[in-house]
Amino acid sequence: MTARFTEGTLFCSLVRRRTEAQLAANRALINRFGPADETGHVEAPLSGMLPGDEGHVLALRGNPEYRQHLLEMGFTPGTPVTFVRSAPLSDPITVCVRGYQLSLRRREAESVWMRRCPPEYAVTEMLNKKEIAVNG
Amino acid sequence: MSIPSLSSTGTSQGAATPAPLYALVGNPNCGKTTLFNALTGLRQKVGNYPGVTVEKKEGRLRLPDGASCSLIDLPGLYSLTPRSPDEAIARDVLLGHRNDVDKPSGIIHVLDASNLERNLYLTSQVLDIGLPTIIVLTMTDIAKRAGHVIDAGTLSEVLGVPVHSVVAAEGQGITELRAIIAGLPNIPPPPRKSWTMPTAVEEEVDELAEMLVKQGGISEAQSNIEAVGLLMQEKPRPEEAGRWPAAITEHIIKDKANFRTLGVDFSDLVIESRYEWVRKICARAVTKPEKAAITLTDKLDRVLTHRFWGYVIFIGVMAFVFQTIFTWASIPMDWIANGMTALSQFITAHMPAGDLQDLIVNGVIGGVGTTITFLPQILLLFFFIALLEDTGYMARAAFLMDKVMSKVGLHGKSFIPLLSSFACAIPGIMATRTIDDRKSRLVTILVAPLMTCSARIPVYTLLIAAFIPQRRVLGIFTLPGLTMMSMYFLGMIAAFFMAWVFKKTILRGQSPVFFLEMPPYHKPSVRTVLMTMIERAFLFLRKAGTVILSVSIVLWFLTTYPKPPKGTPPEAQMATSFAGHMGHAIEPVIKPLGFDWRIGVCLVSSFVAREVFVSSAGVMWGVGDKTSDADEVSASLKDKIRHDPFFTPLKAVSIMIFYVLAMQCLSTVAVVKRETNGWKWPLFMTAYMTGLAWLASFLTYNIGLAMGWGVH
Numbered sequence: 001m002t003a004r005f006t007e008g009t010l011f012c013s014l015v016r017r018r019t020e021a022q023l024a025a026n027r028a029l030i031n032r033f034g035p036a037d038e039t040g041h042v043e044a045p046l047s048g049m050l051p052g053d054e055g056h057v058l059a060l061r062g063n064p065e066y067r068q069h070l071l072e073m074g075f076t077p078g079t080p081v082t083f084v085r086s087a088p089l090s091d092p093i094t095v096c097v098r099g100y101q102l103s104l105r106r107r108e109a110e111s112v113w114m115r116r117c118p119p120e121y122a123v124t125e126m127l128n129k130k131e132i133a134v135n136g
Numbered sequence: 137m138s139i140p141s142l143s144s145t146g147t148s149q150g151a152a153t154p155a156p157l158y159a160l161v162g163n164p165n166c167g168k169t170t171l172f173n174a175l176t177g178l179r180q181k182v183g184n185y186p187g188v189t190v191e192k193k194e195g196r197l198r199l200p201d202g203a204s205c206s207l208i209d210l211p212g213l214y215s216l217t218p219r220s221p222d223e224a225i226a227r228d229v230l231l232g233h234r235n236d237v238d239k240p241s242g243i244i245h246v247l248d249a250s251n252l253e254r255n256l257y258l259t260s261q262v263l264d265i266g267l268p269t270i271i272v273l274t275m276t277d278i279a280k281r282a283g284h285v286i287d288a289g290t291l292s293e294v295l296g297v298p299v300h301s302v303v304a305a306e307g308q309g310i311t312e313l314r315a316i317i318a319g320l321p322n323i324p325p326p327p328r329k330s331w332t333m334p335t336a337v338e339e340e341v342d343e344l345a346e347m348l349v350k351q352g353g354i355s356e357a358q359s360n361i362e363a364v365g366l367l368m369q370e371k372p373r374p375e376e377a378g379r380w381p382a383a384i385t386e387h388i389i390k391d392k393a394n395f396r397t398l399g400v401d402f403s404d405l406v407i408e409s410r411y412e413w414v415r416k417i418c419a420r421a422v423t424k425p426e427k428a429a430i431t432l433t434d435k436l437d438r439v440l441t442h443r444f445w446g447y448v449i450f451i452g453v454m455a456f457v458f459q460t461i462f463t464w465a466s467i468p469m470d471w472i473a474n475g476m477t478a479l480s481q482f483i484t485a486h487m488p489a490g491d492l493q494d495l496i497v498n499g500v501i502g503g504v505g506t507t508i509t510f511l512p513q514i515l516l517l518f519f520f521i522a523l524l525e526d527t528g529y530m531a532r533a534a535f536l537m538d539k540v541m542s543k544v545g546l547h548g549k550s551f552i553p554l555l556s557s558f559a560c561a562i563p564g565i566m567a568t569r570t571i572d573d574r575k576s577r578l579v580t581i582l583v584a585p586l587m588t589c590s591a592r593i594p595v596y597t598l599l600i601a602a603f604i605p606q607r608r609v610l611g612i613f614t615l616p617g618l619t620m621m622s623m624y625f626l627g628m629i630a631a632f633f634m635a636w637v638f639k640k641t642i643l644r645g646q647s648p649v650f651f652l653e654m655p656p657y658h659k660p661s662v663r664t665v666l667m668t669m670i671e672r673a674f675l676f677l678r679k680a681g682t683v684i685l686s687v688s689i690v691l692w693f694l695t696t697y698p699k700p701p702k703g704t705p706p707e708a709q710m711a712t713s714f715a716g717h718m719g720h721a722i723e724p725v726i727k728p729l730g731f732d733w734r735i736g737v738c739l740v741s742s743f744v745a746r747e748v749f750v751s752s753a754g755v756m757w758g759v760g761d762k763t764s765d766a767d768e769v770s771a772s773l774k775d776k777i778r779h780d781p782f783f784t785p786l787k788a789v790s791i792m793i794f795y796v797l798a799m800q801c802l803s804t805v806a807v808v809k810r811e812t813n814g815w816k817w818p819l820f821m822t823a824y825m826t827g828l829a830w831l832a833s834f835l836t837y838n839i840g841l842a843m844g845w846g847v848h
Contacts, residue, residue: 064370064403065219071407072215073651074254079411088443089539092548094654098253099424101654103535105542108650 019121025050026122040118046095047109049083055116056080062111074098075112155196157206157238158320159230161262162246163255164212164572165655167274170526170664171246171304172209175313178667182675184813186236188221189574199318200311208240214254216261217365218373221574227365230265231358233379242320243269249279249286249301250656252422253414260410263295263326264364266357270316270323273301278656281432283425291421296327305661329360331413333405336398340391341367344384351381367391368403433528433656440532450536453529454555457520461513461559462590468512476505494696495689503688506745506803507681510562514676515669517556517563522668524552525570526660531652538652544632545639547576548652554580554631557587558624561804562680565811566672573650575643579635581811582821585804586631586797588624591746594770595795596623598750602774603788619792627796630828676807683806691744691802694718707758715740729794729833730787739800746800753777786840790833798829 030036033044043058057079060067074097075081082096092103162168172180176195183192193209210229211222218224225234232239245262247255263269271291279286292299300316302309332338344367345359354362366372366380366388395402439445480497487493524530534548541550549571557564564584571577600616607615694714710716719736726736734756742748754769757776777783799805799822808818 068217068368068403068407069219069651071404072217072257074257074411076408076411085437085441087441087535087539088446091539091542092535092650092652094441094535098251099428100251100254103531103538103650103652103654105538105650 022050022119022121023125026119029116036118040123042116042118044114044116045110046081046083046112046114047093047106049114049116050119051083051085053083053116053119054080055083055114058113058115060111061113062108066108066111070108070112073102074100081112081114155203155205156241156321157208158242158244158317159240160207160209160244160246161226161230161258162212163214163248163251163258165653166212166246166248166251166255167304168209168212168246170661171272171274171302172207173661173663173667174302174304174307174310175317176207178670180667180671182671185225185234187813188225189577189811189813190221190225191569192237197314197317200315201318203318205317205320207244208237213258215258216361217368220572224373224375228375230262230267231362240267242323243267244272244317244320245269246272246274248275249273250275250282250284252279252284252286253418256414256417257410259295260331260413261361263297264329264358264361266325266328266355266361268320268323268325269297270313270320271295271297271299272313273299274304275656275658276301277303278658282656283429285423287421287423291417294417294420296330298323305659305664325357328357331410333409337395337400337402337405340394344387344391347384347387348380352379352384364406367395368406431656436657437532437654440529441535446532446536450533453524453533454552457517457552458555458558460520461516461556461563465512465516465559466590469509472509472512473505476501491696491699495692498696499689499692500685502692502744503685504681506688507677507684510560510676510803511673513556513560514563514566514673517559517567518669518672519665521552521567521570522665523660526658526664528655528657530570531654534652535654538650544636545576545643546580546635547571547573547650550576550580553584554587557584557589560589560591561585561587561801562676562807565804565807566676568811575639578812578817579638579643581808581817582638582824583631583635585799585801585821585825586627586634588627588796589746589801591801592623592795594747595749596620596792598753598770598774599788599792601770602778603783603785619789623792623796626793630797634824634828675810679810680803680806683809684803687802687806688744691715691741695741705758706755710737710752710755725830728838729830730784730790730837731794732782735791739794739798742800744802746795749795749800786837786845789840790837793836794829794833796829797825797832799825 029044029048029050030042033048034042036042041055044055046055049055057075057077059077060070060075079097084094084096084101086093086106087103090106092105093109094101094103095109096102160168160172172193172195175197179196181194184190185192190211195207195209196204197207198204208229210226213223213226216223216227216230218227228234229237230240230243243262243265245259247259259271273286273288276286288299288301298316300309300313302313304310333341341360341363345363348354348359348362349356352362366384372385392402440449480501483493483497483501487496521530524533530549530552533551536548537551538548541548546554550568552570553564553567555564556567561584564587565581568577568580568584571580596619600619604616604619609615609618695710697714698712700709700712704712711719715737716733718740719733719738722736722739723731723733726732726739731739734753737756738749738752741752750770750773754773757773757780759769759772759776805818805822808821809815812818
């Protein structure tokens with residue numbers, strides 16, 4: 001692409017390092033909650049997801065009052081949720097649900113069970129692996 | 137079409153028809169307050185609902201046809217399920233269950249157009265109430281920028297109520313809205329419940345609704361929402377006790393058991409069905425871009441919540457706010473103080489000397505002066521808070537600080553109130569209003585006065601200057617500087633420790649779920665910011681000012697009477713006054729702290745405000761009278777107490793520690809009373825702080841004595 005992506009530049013190495021860190025975090029997530037199904041989806045609590053991840057609400061756990069409150073804020077089963085970011089000190093997290101952004105503490109996000117879509121960067125890796133498996 | 141008779145607890149017996157009452161309902165952050173201000177201007181009344189800390193706001197609205205109506209601004213809520221006091225009150229007002237508020241005869245429902253899906257969830261409940269309703273779409277500019285196209289015509293058609301768009305901050309659409317409100321009584325109530333559940337469940341609800349109409353005296357229109365609400369509750373709320381006949385209560389229990397055996401979670405079903413209804417409406421009336429555009433909010437958040445830049449900017453903003461209330465506010469505060477001095481001198485010169493003159497100069501002007509010197513700080517702090525809230529930065533600040541504050545059980549939003557308490561606890565405590573979680577708010581209020589405020593500085597300065605030697609420590613520090621710093625740290629540590637203790641003990645129990653909405657950034661409304669400032673200032677003057685003034689007069693009385701014979705020196709006069717007797721009376725209690733009755737008099741009289749310690753000590757040690765200039769008193773008093781054999785550096789430290797922790801501030805008590813809506817918490821606060829102060833001073837003094845530091 002542009003000159004900025006040329007091998008050896010600082011920008012390029014920063015981008016690569018970031019992608020590698022993301023891949024490592026993704027693998028750690030799958031190890032913890034996986035295995036992923038054949039499409040790469042993993043069942044994980046919202047608190048276990050990574051920044052940028054998307055998924056759909058599977059179920060709400062926890063005590064009835066928590067659950068009811070979360071449901072009313074829009075976390076009904078099947079709703080798409082995006083993990084936007086976590087605070088610099090890792091807690092709370094911000095998610096996007098039904099078109100608005102909401103912060104909640106990780107402890108509470110634990111009760112939201114998600115079907116997490118495989119992130120884009122991981123899909124490429126997954127496809128590569130399959131290819132290797134088929135070819136090899 | 138005519139509206140059904142709605143006034144249930146009405147005061148409408150008079151000849152003239154009273155102005156109709158409409159309720160303003162909407163989500164938090166939906167622009168409801170801005171709209172309320174745009175509609176009512178300064179014709180507002182703020183109070184409290186009895187028994188709870190929920191604020192009650194009412195305003196008068198002049199309509200284009202010359203008539204007027206009352207508007208009640210209900211607290212911002214996500215749902216009408218009565219989970220928090222806010223929601224319970226909103227629900228009870230709308231359903232006409234409150235004795236202190238008439239049942240509204242119509243609803244103005246505010247919807248945030250940029251966040252329509254979740255806002256419509258509340259709509260599904262609001263329409264169920266069955267009152268004539270107008271929907272007002274706000275934040276349409278933000279929605280447009282995000283690429284959302286909302287067809288107001290279709291929305292109005294599917295909801296069956298008028299829908300009107302405004303940009304409240306710029307006053308767009310307000311005139312038309314007034315005209316629509318004028319026609320509100322002629323608007324037919326919304327069509328009956330349009331969201332649906334499985335037939336078997338619907339039948340159960342209908343059956344209960346019918347019972348409510350027949351046996352519970354509930355109108356047909358509102359029977360359904362009552363039935364759904366009753367079936368959703370885990371257990372009845374205490375305030376509902378005895379509202380329904382036994383037959384109904386039994387029926388509810390039976391229904392719940394039925395649902396359990398069928399494996400139906402009724403609450404889940406209701407919420408999901410309502411959201412399904414929302415989805416259908418959005419599909420018809422809203423078009424959104426396929427892929428959400430990257431908005432300005434996203435870009436700003438990348439910087440403002442960044443792990444490095446986020447904190448840099450946060451610290452910058454906080455430093456600026458703190459600088460303003462700590463330093464700049466002191467300029468107008470000095471003007472006020474000087475004005476009060478000039479006024480006292482004028483009265484002294486032009487009024488015959490006597491008790492009345494003394495009362496006016498030292499009691500009334502003193503009390504009024506104490507009250508209004510807080511105004512600059514309150515105005516400035518609320519200017520910033522309104523600005524931070526209105527732009528959306530407040531939520532980000534709380535997001536950044538929540539982890540730290542949650543360690544001691546506080547909330548991300550506790551940070552600003554505690555920071556402002558370094559200047560003065562009064563604006564700090566008033567600022568806790570932004571904390572939604574009641575327990576966190578109460579804990580923040582209880583510990584805020586432990587933060588070292590500016591009124592403690594004169595006490596520390598006097599005692600440090602008199603007893604702490606100018607000695608260098610580690611080359612760069614000096615002993616007086618370190619002592620001052622330790623006092624600040626002691627206050628901070630005590631605040632966090634007590635917050636932790638309260639969260640573990642009296643305010644234990646599960647907090648409601650922590651939800652912090654991150655609203656999109658937007659331009660602040662000048663009107664909202666200014667009105668927030670004015671509203672807080674007036675509330676402080678009216679509610680806290682009266683308490684401060686009356687207690688000031690009582691304390692003036694205590695330090696003045698009984699009158700000694702003429703020519704008695706001020707210190708002897710003080711000694712024989714009631715305050716003097718009180719000083720003697722409390723001497724046995726404060727003796728273990730190293731204090732004598734003279735310090736006791738200072739403690740009693742400085743309950744008005746901590747800095748009064750200096751002038752009282754000035755009187756007690758004979759270097760001035762009550763009206764002497766504080767700086768002059770402090771300078772000569774310093775030498776006087778240094779050479780008084782009674783005093784030792786250890787005793788000075790013991791006094792300072794007492795002042796770090798003790799609740800020696802009547803204005804704080806008054807403001808806590810106003811903010812918690814009762815005497816329970818301010819009295820508790822005074823008790824725990826005084827106890828803590830006594831204990832800390834006792835330990836300091838006695839450990840100090842044992843270590844052999846109690847010498848000159």
